[in-house]
Amino acid sequence: MLFAAQFTDDQIAVIGCAVVFGGCLLMMLISQKIGRSVRSRSRHASLEVVPFPASRQEIAVQRNAA
Numbered sequence: 001m002l003f004a005a006q007f008t009d010d011q012i013a014v015i016g017c018a019v020v021f022g023g024c025l026l027m028m029l030i031s032q033k034i035g036r037s038v039r040s041r042s043r044h045a046s047l048e049v050v051p052f053p054a055s056r057q058e059i060a061v062q063r064n065a066a
Helices: 009-042
Strands: none
16 A cells, blocks of 8 residues: 555556556467467468569650640
């Protein structure tokens, strides 16, 4: 209780937001690890990559202002 009495309401709010943000980052990292392990079991190791054809270069037409 003495720890909370040393800080103002704004400081407690900022500390709380930092703690919650850190918790969200930790949950995201855990979720990413679980997701990668689940996906690696259900998919093949090699992914099929289909390259897009090169786009045509359009000839720039110079136009004179009226």
